[in-house]
Amino acid sequence: MLLKTKKLMKAFGGLKAINKVDFELPANEIRGIIGPNGSGKSTFFNLVSGVYEPDPGSYIEFDGNDITNEPPHKVGELGLARTFQLLRLYQDMSVINNVMSGYHTLVPYSFIDAVTGRKKIWDQEKTIKEEMMELLSFVGLADYAELNASELSGGQRRLLVLARAIAGKPKLLMLDEPAAGLSPVNVDNLMKILMRLKEKYGLTLIIIEHILKVVMDTCSKVTVLDHGEKIAEGTPTQIKDDNAVIEAYLGKKMDDEEMRKALAV
Amino acid sequence: MGKFKEIIRQYPFLGFVIAFIILMLVPSVFFTDLYQSHLASLICINIIVAAGLNIVKGFCGQVTVGHVGIYAVGSYTAGCMFLYLGSGLWLTLPAAILIAGLFGVAFAIPSFRLEGPYLALATLGGGEAIRLFIENGDFFMSTYGISNIPQPEIFGVPFDTPDKYYYIAMPIMLIAIYFSFSVLRSSVGRAFMAVREDPISAAASGINVKKHKMLAFVLSAMFAGGAGAVYAHLPPGYIHPNNYTVIEMVTFLAMVVFGGLGHIWGGIIGAIIITIVYDLTRPLYEYQLFIFGLTIVLTILFMPKGIGGFIDKYFIDRRFKTKTGAASK
Amino acid sequence: MKKINIIFSSLLLAVSLLVTSVAQAKDIKIGVSFRMLSDVGYKHGELIQDTVAEWNSSGGINGKKVDLILYNDECKSEKGVANATKLAYQDNVHVIIGSSCSSVTLPMVPVISKAKVPQIIPHSTSSKITLTGSEWIFRVPVSSRFYKIVQAKFTAENAGTKIAHIYVPDQASMDFSKSMIAYVKDEYGVDPVYEAQAGEKETDFRSYLLKAKATNPDALVCSGLVDETVRCLVQSYEVGIPKSVARVANSVASKVEVPTNAGKAAVGVSYAAAFAASDTRPIAKKFVKHIKSRYGVVPGHDFSQMEDLLTMLKPALEKAEKRFSGDLASDRKAVRDSIAGITNFTGLASGPISFCAAGTPECRDGNRTPVMIEYTKGGKNWKTKVAGTVTFNASAGL
Numbered sequence: 001m002l003l004k005t006k007k008l009m010k011a012f013g014g015l016k017a018i019n020k021v022d023f024e025l026p027a028n029e030i031r032g033i034i035g036p037n038g039s040g041k042s043t044f045f046n047l048v049s050g051v052y053e054p055d056p057g058s059y060i061e062f063d064g065n066d067i068t069n070e071p072p073h074k075v076g077e078l079g080l081a082r083t084f085q086l087l088r089l090y091q092d093m094s095v096i097n098n099v100m101s102g103y104h105t106l107v108p109y110s111f112i113d114a115v116t117g118r119k120k121i122w123d124q125e126k127t128i129k130e131e132m133m134e135l136l137s138f139v140g141l142a143d144y145a146e147l148n149a150s151e152l153s154g155g156q157r158r159l160l161v162l163a164r165a166i167a168g169k170p171k172l173l174m175l176d177e178p179a180a181g182l183s184p185v186n187v188d189n190l191m192k193i194l195m196r197l198k199e200k201y202g203l204t205l206i207i208i209e210h211i212l213k214v215v216m217d218t219c220s221k222v223t224v225l226d227h228g229e230k231i232a233e234g235t236p237t238q239i240k241d242d243n244a245v246i247e248a249y250l251g252k253k254m255d256d257e258e259m260r261k262a263l264a265v
Numbered sequence: 266m267g268k269f270k271e272i273i274r275q276y277p278f279l280g281f282v283i284a285f286i287i288l289m290l291v292p293s294v295f296f297t298d299l300y301q302s303h304l305a306s307l308i309c310i311n312i313i314v315a316a317g318l319n320i321v322k323g324f325c326g327q328v329t330v331g332h333v334g335i336y337a338v339g340s341y342t343a344g345c346m347f348l349y350l351g352s353g354l355w356l357t358l359p360a361a362i363l364i365a366g367l368f369g370v371a372f373a374i375p376s377f378r379l380e381g382p383y384l385a386l387a388t389l390g391g392g393e394a395i396r397l398f399i400e401n402g403d404f405f406m407s408t409y410g411i412s413n414i415p416q417p418e419i420f421g422v423p424f425d426t427p428d429k430y431y432y433i434a435m436p437i438m439l440i441a442i443y444f445s446f447s448v449l450r451s452s453v454g455r456a457f458m459a460v461r462e463d464p465i466s467a468a469a470s471g472i473n474v475k476k477h478k479m480l481a482f483v484l485s486a487m488f489a490g491g492a493g494a495v496y497a498h499l500p501p502g503y504i505h506p507n508n509y510t511v512i513e514m515v516t517f518l519a520m521v522v523f524g525g526l527g528h529i530w531g532g533i534i535g536a537i538i539i540t541i542v543y544d545l546t547r548p549l550y551e552y553q554l555f556i557f558g559l560t561i562v563l564t565i566l567f568m569p570k571g572i573g574g575f576i577d578k579y580f581i582d583r584r585f586k587t588k589t590g591a592a593s594k
Numbered sequence: 595m596k597k598i599n600i601i602f603s604s605l606l607l608a609v610s611l612l613v614t615s616v617a618q619a620k621d622i623k624i625g626v627s628f629r630m631l632s633d634v635g636y637k638h639g640e641l642i643q644d645t646v647a648e649w650n651s652s653g654g655i656n657g658k659k660v661d662l663i664l665y666n667d668e669c670k671s672e673k674g675v676a677n678a679t680k681l682a683y684q685d686n687v688h689v690i691i692g693s694s695c696s697s698v699t700l701p702m703v704p705v706i707s708k709a710k711v712p713q714i715i716p717h718s719t720s721s722k723i724t725l726t727g728s729e730w731i732f733r734v735p736v737s738s739r740f741y742k743i744v745q746a747k748f749t750a751e752n753a754g755t756k757i758a759h760i761y762v763p764d765q766a767s768m769d770f771s772k773s774m775i776a777y778v779k780d781e782y783g784v785d786p787v788y789e790a791q792a793g794e795k796e797t798d799f800r801s802y803l804l805k806a807k808a809t810n811p812d813a814l815v816c817s818g819l820v821d822e823t824v825r826c827l828v829q830s831y832e833v834g835i836p837k838s839v840a841r842v843a844n845s846v847a848s849k850v851e852v853p854t855n856a857g858k859a860a861v862g863v864s865y866a867a868a869f870a871a872s873d874t875r876p877i878a879k880k881f882v883k884h885i886k887s888r889y890g891v892v893p894g895h896d897f898s899q900m901e902d903l904l905t906m907l908k909p910a911l912e913k914a915e916k917r918f919s920g921d922l923a924s925d926r927k928a929v930r931d932s933i934a935g936i937t938n939f940t941g942l943a944s945g946p947i948s949f950c951a952a953g954t955p956e957c958r959d960g961n962r963t964p965v966m967i968e969y970t971k972g973g974k975n976w977k978t979k980v981a982g983t984v985t986f987n988a989s990a991g992l
Contacts, residue, residue, distance in 0.1 A: 049469055076471030084469075090462035092527070093455075100452070101459040105471035107452040111480070114454075117277060117447025125451065143589050146581050168470060299683040299709075303676060403765070409722070410671060410697050413704075426708065427679060496672075503701030505671045512668075547680070550630055550666035 002027045002172055002204055003048065003080075006059040010047055010228075017043040018054075019228040027171070030198070030205045032219035032236075034212065036248060040228040041208045042085060045174050049082045050075040063171055077105045081170035083161045085177050085208075089149045096145040098160055099132045102167030132167060138200070139163045139193055155186045159193065166197055174206045179214055187211065191218060216240070224248070281443050288435050292428060303427035306499055308540045309438035310492045315520040315532030316445045317488025322518070323527035324449060325481035326461025327376045328385040330514055331392030335372065335486045337509035339365045339493020341399055344411035344504050347497075354417040354433070358494045365490020366483050368395075373482035377475055392514060400506040407506075414502030427500055434495050441488055442533065448484065449529050457481055458527065516543075519557065523564050525573025534572050621658035622911060625681030627692035627702070628717070629669040635694060637889045638716070638900050639664055642691070644888075645904045655908070656915045663687060667698050674698035675705055682709035686922055688929050689714065689911075691903065694896075696720030696738075703728050710923060712930035714907065716900045721955065721991070729953035732933050734903045734943075735895070736868045737959040739991030744866040744964045745770075745842055746777035748984050753840035754812025758788035760802045760826060761817035762795075770844035771817045787811050792822070799826045803833045813840040820851045827852075827859040837862075853969050853976035860972040866964040869898035869942055870980050873965070881942055898942040906939045906947065936960070944983045956988040 003025040010018040018040045025031055033041050046052045048060055050072035060068045067075050081102075090098050107128070109121045136142045139159045144152060149160060158178060165173055178194070179187045191214060198205060209215045215222060216236045224232040224239060226248040232239055239245050273280045296302055314336055321327050342364045343357035352360075375387040399405045416425040417433060424433050448454055456477050459467035464474045497504050516539065524535025542560075546553050568575050626642055629635040646662045654660055663685050667674040674693050681687045682705065690706060690713040693699045699718040706713045707728040714732040715723065721739035724731060749757065755778055761771040768791075775786055787809040790802045799816075803826070806814060814835060816826035823843050830841065840862065846852060847865040856863075871882050871892050881901060885893040914932035918925045931951070938946040945963020950956075968981035 051465060051468075071473075072465070072468035073471050073473045076469050082469050084466065088463045088466035090459055090466070092462055093458050097455055097458065101455040101467070101472070102470050104452055104456055104459075109451070111453055114451035115444060115448055115484075117443060117451075119276065119278075121447075121451055122275070122277065128452075144585075147585060164470070300676075300680045301684070303679045303683075307676065407765075408697065409720075410700065412700055412722075501675060501701050501704035503671050503675070505697045505701075507670045507695075507697060508672045544676075544680075547665050547677070548663065550664070551636075553666070 001025065001061070002063055003206075004059075004061040005048065006061075008044070008047060008058045008060065009055040010043055010052055010058075011055060016228045018047060021225070021228070021230050023223065023230070025172075025204065025206065027204050028202070029221060030207065030219050032215035032222040033206060033208045033225060034210075034215055034222060034239075035225035038227075039225040039248075041225055042176060043228070044225065045082060045176055045206075045208065048075075049080060049174065076168070079169070079171035080174070081165040081168055081172070082174040083165050083176055083178060085180065087157055087161050089157055089161060089164075091148070091150040093149060094146050095141055095149055095152070095160060096129065096132060096136065098149050099136060099163050099167045100128060102164035103128055103132060105168050135163050135167060138197070155182055155190070158182065158186075158190060162190075162194065162197070166201060166203070169201065170203070172204045172206070174208075176208050177210060178207065179209060179211055187214065194218075277446070278443075281439055285436065285439055288439070289432070292431060296428070299427050302431045303500075304540065304544055306427060306431045306434040308537055309431070309434040310496050310499070311517070311520060311536040311540050312438050312533050313441045313492035313495070314489050314517050315524065315536040316442055317485035317492070317532075318517055319485075319521050319524075319526070319528075319532035320445060320449065320457065320488070321481045321485040323521055323525075323531055324454060324457040324461060325478060326457075326527075327478060327481060328381055329372060329376075329388040329482070329485075330385045330511070330518070331372055331388030331390070331395075332485070332489050332517060333509050333511070333514040334392030334395035335365050335368050335489040336493045336496075336513075336517075337392075337395055337399060337506070338368050339490030340497040340504045340509070341405055341411075341493075342490070343494040343497035344414055345405065347414045348406070348411055353415060354494065354498045357497070358437070358491060361490045361494035361497075362487045363490075365493065366487045368490075369483035369486025370479065372486065373479040376478045376482065389511070389514075392509075393511070396506050396509050399509075405506075410503055410505035411497075412501070412503045414497050414504065416498055416500055416502065425500055430498075430500055434499070437491065437495055441491060445488070445532075446529060453477070453480065461527070516557075519561050521571075522561060523571050525571030525575075525577075528571065528573025528577065531571055531573040538572070621661070622655050622915065623661045623663065623685065623687040624907075625677075625685055625687035625690045625692075626662065626664045627667045627674055627677035627681065627690065627698075628694040629698075630664070630666040631668055634891065634896065637891065638694075638896065640889065641885075641897065641900055642904065645901075649908060655911045658915060660911075667693055667695075669693075669695040669698060671698050671701045675701050678702040678705040678713075679709075682706060682711045687711065688914075688922075688926055689907070689933075691716060691907075693718060696723060699723050700726075703731050706730050711926050712933055714903055714933060716903050717896055721959075724955040724958045727953050729951075730930060731953070731958055732949055733959050734906075734947065734961060735899045736866075736961045736964045737955070737991070739955070739959070740962060740964055740986050741845070741866055742770075742773050743777045743986075743991050744966070744984050745844070745864075746774040747781075747986070748864070748866075748966050748982070749774075749813045749815075749840060749842050750778055750782060751984075752982070755782045755784040756787045756810070756812040757815060757842075758806035758809055758811040758813070759786050759815045759817070760788075760790050760792055760799060760806065761815070762792050762819065762822050764794075764819055767817040767819065767822075767844060771815060774815065792818070792826075796822060797825060799829045800833050803830050803835065807833055807835050811839060813842055815842045817844045818846075820846050820849055820855075823847070824852060824856045824859075827856045827863065831859055847969075848967075850976075853972045854974055857972040860969045860976065862968060864966045864968040864981050866984075867895045867967055868961060868964060869893075869895035869944065870965050870967045870978065872967070872978050873942075873944075873980055878942055902939070902941040902943055902947065905941050906936055907933070910936060944980075945985050955992060959988075962986045962988065962990075 001024050005023040008018055008021040035041050047054050050070050062080055108124055113121050222236055222239045224245050231244045232242045318332055339361040342361040346352040346357045376384055424430050456472045459472055460474050460477050468474050520535035520539045521532050525531035630639045646660050650659050665677040667677050681690050694717045696718040700723055703726045707730050712730050719735050719738045721737050759771045761767045778784055788806045816823050823846055843863050847863050853860040910932040914928040917928040934949050934951045937948040940946050943961050944965035947960040949960050963983050963985045965983045966981040967978045970979050971977040
């Protein structure tokens with residue numbers, strides 16, 4: 001298993017944001033996480049990536065390492081990358097620098113090399129830059145490399161966030177609503193690029209998404225959270241028919257026709 | 266020209282050698298009196314401080330207003346080593362850099378928990394505390410100041426006049442710039458910027474936020490400490506706590522802001538311009554503070570990224586337009 | 595954005611043009627560097643400007659115009675050194691006036707000595723300045739080496755040598771008592787009748803004062819910071835030390851808080867200065883009136899010293915000008931020698947001011963006569979009078 005959580009728990013005051021979630025994810029899978037607002041999806045991401053510290057008794061394992069109480073940068077170093085719902089781009093940095101800072105953990109030279117400005121690091125920097133430019137052209141941002149990230153359009157920003165997360169060659173990439181706010185055409189485009197990236201870099205993916213179509217189309221398996229608890233897990237078809245999910249998600253039972261309409265949004 | 270640029274990019278050290286040769290020739294070609302050398306040495310010292318300040322403030326985004334305290338630490342390390350051990354610049358400079366680095370550690374710790382104005386207040390307190398400590402310490406000669414700090418000698422030649430001391434201050438400044446460029450152009454510099462822009466996102470990319478904040482503070486403290494030592498030995502070699510107040514801090518900050526926060530040349534451009542403008546406005550002392558205040562306000566309003574950002578914008582826009590063909594429209 | 599850039603560069607250009615036009619060569623150049631931040635400092639600058647304008651309108655120095663260059667050093671040694679260097683090498687002045695703060699004047703001395711420009715000090719008192727042995731420095735105010743022992747001499751001569759000391763462990767307070775004790779011992783061979791170090795921030799001095807009272811002293815020294823001095827003075831009356839015993843305080847006595855807070859207990863306490871506004875000499879009365887009407891302040895000794903400096907500088911420059919050769923170095927030397935030749939100048943200062951050729955403190959601490967100013971009334975509307983003057987020989991306090 002690439003990622004494993006056991007009895008993952010997090011309470012904010014009296015509110016149990018995540019309650020005893022057991023989660024297992026094998027390598028090379030695309031997993032969707034869905035659930036209504038406030039069901040604990042983002043909290044789950046924050047716990048796994050180390051932004052929040054889980055409550056005692058929880059256990060998180062990534063790629064054979066216990067990362068339960070590791071700080072976020074340690075988790076990142078191990079090869080777990082993520083994006084944020086609010087993007088959190090480096091607004092005042094150039095596009096290429098955004099991506100290159102995603103490469104941070106793989107930089108081959110040491111701090112001392114950097115301070116003393118040895119020639120070898122300039123060669124290595126050049127290689128890194130070339131590699132990152134390649135990644136940028138892969139997502140279609142190569143022309144904008146020297147511009148500030150703040151000058152990009154909404155769709156381009158989402159691509160840049162993706163490129164930055166992939167720059168560090170992660171084993172697992174967790175995407176927090178990658179398509180939020182995009183027009184249908186852009187969503188398709190993003191998903192296409194995402195699939196190509198997965199193939200190229202051999203990624204394992206976890207996707208939180210509100211646009212159910214995205215989840216249903218791309219994910220091989222879907223986990224459903226509600227009130228911090230895992231209420232269902234299975235293939236998209238299984239989930240679609242799961243009563244608990246329908247109740248949690250849509251509030252009432254629907255017939256097949258209504259269901260299809262709702263999910264097609 | 267393009268080929269030359271390529272060579273410089275390949276061997277960055279070469280650029281500094283060329284700069285060194287040019288700067289060595291500047292006094293004999295352009296300077297008409299000793300005062301210009303004195304001013305040039307002061308510019309060198311200010312560049313070192315501003316380049317350091319740019320690392321922590323411009324690149325790492327940590328608002329520190331206590332840097333002048335660390336500058337004072339550098340000066341007084343040099344002063345006290347001369348006073349009690351009789352050491353010269355070649356000993357006091359590394360010692361000052363080292364001790365200032367330790368103070369940088371102390372200044373970095375509040376940055377782990379505080380941000381923005383709160384961090385500014387904490388560091389302001391730190392800087393002022395250092396000055397007051399010196400002012401009230403007999404060990405530091407309190408308000409008498411330390412005088413007659415000697416200028417260095419090389420092969421028996423004393424560098425004891427402003428025109429000669431320039432040849433000490435200038436190479437030290439170049440070495441400092443070399444280090445600052447090396448760091449800021451590397452992955453460490455990018456990590457600093459990432460920490461400035463978004464620490465949470467930076468951490469997710471595997472950047473150790475605390476470690477980089479610490480690095481930025483320590484590095485820039487070392488710059489300030491080194492500059493402090495060079496200043497202490499500047500003829501006539503006199504230091505006094507009055508030279509390390511909040512006003513000096515504001516001047517250093519103005520240099521970085523004016524030159525361009527987070528621009529690799531920012532501190533350098535700012536230090537040169539502000540020092541020269543300050544000197545030119547010397548006879549207009551009634552309006553000097555007004556002119557400076559106005560400059561800072563205008564810069565922040567109309568050129569938030571300073572002169573460096575302004576130049577950058579111009580070049581990048583042009584490059585972008587040629588690349589995408591936007592110019593032909 | 596581009597417009598702003600143009601505005602900035604044209605502003606820069608305008609400023610630099612202005613500067614060069616100001617610094618254009620005229621006949622005799624005087625450079626000034628001192629603190630012109632505070633209200634009073636600024637007015638000292640005005641005083642110089644007005645005086646020099648007066649000289650120029652009345653024919654200048656032997657017909658030559660005087661060009662005045664004023665810089666602000668903000669009481670910072672860094673700025674002072676830069677000003678001195680600029681005045682000496684770039685502005686090519688004949689003489690430098692400055693500075694207000696000792697910590698600025700001190701590092702200026704090596705600069706002007708190397709450049710061989712005479713400098714004349716209006717305000718700085720630190721004895722270290724003239725101890726540097728420079729031939730180019732002259733001091734108009736009273737040196738701190740005299741201030742340090744003036745109370746000792748004045749007390750011993752006027753009250754007696756049976757002195758009781760109470761001081762707090764503050765550096766300046768301790769120094770004051772110790773140097774007073776040393777002076778009385780050296781000059782008269784008498785030890786203090788009582789000596790006690792009170793605690794830091796002491797509020798109750800009565801136990802010390804009672805013990806001091808038992809020794810029946812001629813004078814009682816209360817040496818502390820403002821608050822301690824006030825308490826010690828007030829409590830000395832509470833324990834019944836008679837009025838006939840002279841009360842002595844250190845230099846904090848010149849601060850307005852002492853007469854204001856000590857009230858009646860401040861009467862008879864004196865401090866040393868180079869000039870008193872309550873001076874009754876006609877020349878002093880005229881000066882006080884002039885400054886009051888022109889600058890709206892009652893002049894302290896900072897004003898009088900500046901005035902004295904300018905008054906003695908004019909004839910010195912006139913004398914030197916006759917020997918001017920047009921070569922800056924020799925002209926500067928002429929100015930220096932001419933200032934060194936000033937003897938027995940009597941102005942606003944309480945005693946004559948004399949310089950001589952050697953670069954020693956004996957020669958260059960020109961004013962050796964501090965005036966003692968005594969409080970005649972305490973409280974909010976405190977009043978002072980001149981209690982007397984103390985003249986030292988040239989090598990006193992070295």
